[in-house]
Amino acid sequence: QDIHKYSGIVEDCCCDYETVDHLNEEVLHPLLQELVKTPFCRYFKVKLWCDCPFWPDDGMCRLRDCSVCECPENEFPESFKKPFHNGLSSDDLVCQEGKPQAAVDRTLDTKAFRGWVEIDNPWTSDDETDNAEMTYVNLQLNPERYTGFTGPSARRIWDAIYTENCPKYPSGEFCQEKRILYKLISGLHSSISIHLAADYLLDEATNLWGQNITLMHDRVLRYPDRVGNLYFTFLFVLRAATKAADYLEQAEYETGNPGEDLKTQSLMRQLLYNPKLQAACPLPFDEAKLWKGQSGPELKQQVQTQFKNISALMDCVGCEKCRLWGKLQVLGLGTALKILFSVDGQDHMGQTLQLQRNEVIALMNLLNRLSESVKIVHETCPKIVEGPSCP
Numbered sequence: 451q452d453i454h455k456y457s458g459i460v461e462d463c464c465c466d467y468e469t470v471d472h473l474n475e476e477v478l479h480p481l482l483q484e485l486v487k488t489p490f491c492r493y494f495k496v497k498l499w500c501d502c503p504f505w506p507d508d509g510m511c512r513l514r515d516c517s518v519c520e521c522p523e524n525e526f527p528e529s530f531k532k533p534f535h536n537g538l539s540s541d542d543l544v545c546q547e548g549k550p551q552a553a554v555d556r557t558l559d560t561k562a563f564r565g566w567v568e569i570d571n572p573w574t575s576d577d578e579t580d581n582a583e584m585t586y587v588n589l590q591l592n593p594e595r596y597t598g599f600t601g602p603s604a605r606r607i608w609d610a611i612y613t614e615n616c617p618k619y620p621s622g623e624f625c626q627e628k629r630i631l632y633k634l635i636s637g638l639h640s641s642i643s644i645h646l647a648a649d650y651l652l653d654e655a656t657n658l659w660g661q662n663i664t665l666m667h668d669r670v671l672r673y674p675d676r677v678g679n680l681y682f683t684f685l686f687v688l689r690a691a692t693k694a695a696d697y698l699e700q701a702e703y704e705t706g707n708p709g710e711d712l713k714t715q716s717l718m719r720q721l722l723y724n725p726k727l728q729a730a731c732p733l734p735f736d737e738a739k740l741w742k743g744q745s746g747p748e749l750k751q752q753v754q755t756q757f758k759n760i761s762a763l764m765d766c767v768g769c770e771k772c773r774l775w776g777k778l779q780v781l782g783l784g785t786a787l788k789i790l791f792s793v794d795g796q797d798h799m800g801q802t803l804q805l806q807r808n809e810v811i812a813l814m815n816l817l818n819r820l821s822e823s824v825k826i827v828h829e830t831c832p833k834i835v836e837g838p839s840c841p
């Protein structure tokens with residue numbers, strides 16, 4: 451019985467569902483799974499204890515699995531502890547004049563990487579240059595899974611995100627810019643729901659963990675738009691990573707373990723310059739189409755402010771592990787937005803891309819989470835034989 455019948459182009463993207471599934475299965479998922487295990491990618495710097503700026507903390511989490519295991523000082527790479535050198539040269543600070551304002555530049559400076567820098571992300575609320583109270587977390591020891599974080603406190607976050615910061619676009623809304631933030635958040639929400647349903651506490655008494663397909667179906671799979679938004683978000687983040695390929699290829703992946711570090715670089719290269727990806731889906735998302743009209747800059751400003759609010763809401767997530775993955779994935783999305791929309795020569799006068807190490811770690815881990823979710827959807831849909839099925 452062919453229930454897995456969603457097809458056609460992913461809305462607002464440039465590739466179809468079948469191609470995404472195929473590429474993910476064959477190329478992206480295996481490479482990303484390896485990449486996130488490397489020492490470079492597995493230690494994430496995060497400020498876990500912050501007061502919620504919007505309401506008193508009411509965090510409720512039932513399970514021990516809610517708490518995050520932080521790294522002892524001697525575990526994470528020595529090079530991560532050193533202060534960054536400022537890679538800016540005076541040339542970088544000079545505006546490049548003469549670029550035609552209207553021209554669309556889809557490229558980034560090919561000699562972009564000049565060392566890791568401390569630079570704030572204009573799309574997120576955490577000050578990425580502020581190292582106070584930051585801890586390192588080994589992501590491999592803190593998987594995103596069911597935590598028991600539920601009820602009004604979880605609801606309140608999602609409600610605040612959707613109602614105040616990215617309302618669902620009205621049907622017939624043709625302005626892609628207005629749809630984009632909602633779709634990114636909805637895609638992330640789908641991915642979080644899929645992960646918690648894929649690694650669910652089935653029986654508390656015996657501590658039995660496994661897949662809860664009914665929950666996955668009820669929360670995500672029976673809604674074609676939620677599945678579509680997941681694929682959209684995956685392609686959007688993939689486009690950001692491949693757009694920054696030259697930068698990421700030249701970046702330093704040093705963690706004090708030369709063998710592992712070479713492997714990180716090689717995996718990055720295989721992923722970002724993948725011939726199969728370039729042949730089947732060369733432009734997963736076309737950012738050059740956006741912000742072009744007269745109100746473009748204003749719209750972009752509006753979306754940036756909304757995204758910053760969403761980022762600040764992560765401090766209100768009352769379950770430590772959910773907050774960790776919420777912060778990481780929102781920083782990953784903020785990094786994708788920064789790559790696609792803050793640096794493109796179009797309205798930033800030739801500003802070159804500069805990323806923090808932590809932004810790259812967030813971006814690649816987010817891409818891996820989305821890739822896992824797409825794979826789970828692809829594999830699970832055919833198993834559902836009752837009900838309204840998958841899209």
Ligand code: FAD
Nearest residue numbers: 595596597598599600604607608636639640646676772776
């Ligand atoms: P929720 O998932 O809370 O959804 C609330 C409402 O949002 C739904 O009723 C629906 O109207 C709408 N909605 C749902 N999905 C979508 C979508 N994809 N697109 C658009 N609208 C949608 N729980 C864990 O167990 N593990 C985690 O790691 C985890 N991480 C979290 C991270 C964050 C940032 C947040 C805010 C919550 C996290 N949670 C996590 C909690 C989890 O997301 C749910 O809130 C919780 O399981 C309760 O689910 P629910 O059925 O009430 O629906």
